Amino acid sequence: MFDPKKLEQVAKQIHDAMPQPVKELGTDMESRVRQAIQGQLTKLDVVSREEFDVQTQVLLRTRQKLTELEAKLAEMEKKLNQDTDA
Template sequence: MINPAKIEEIAKQISSNMPQGVKNLADTFESKTKQVIQNKLAEMDFVSREEFDIQSKVLIRTREKLAELEAKVAQLEAKLTNADSAEE
């Protein structure tokens, strides 16, 4: 099995032996890449986890309320049906 600590040590050795120009290029590339990704994610209009959880709770409460209202409507319809039947 590969030892992660050994891989990290090798990566540090390689990095420390790189010419400064290559290090600067890598750092610039990394920062520009992060900036582009952050900009694109911002454009996608994602919501935070907190906002998602809040809206999920609101949806659950709305569904519960809808179920209650549907039951009340069914009761009222039953009463109307019974009242119409009694009049005939």
């Protein structure tokens, strides 16, 4: 759901911004920051970029199919009207 590389990058930036004595806490602090961020991100009602792109493509195909069906229906209605008028 979330890009682990981006999460790693954010955790690294936070870690790098800390003073040297805090950096020495290293692994434990980085792990806790990562867990906190990941915990907060999972609470959000969001989708990954990949999921969004997939759904966008599905929507575009659905829209295209709907347009084609509307055109066919209009053609059939026109033909039906011509047959009833004759």
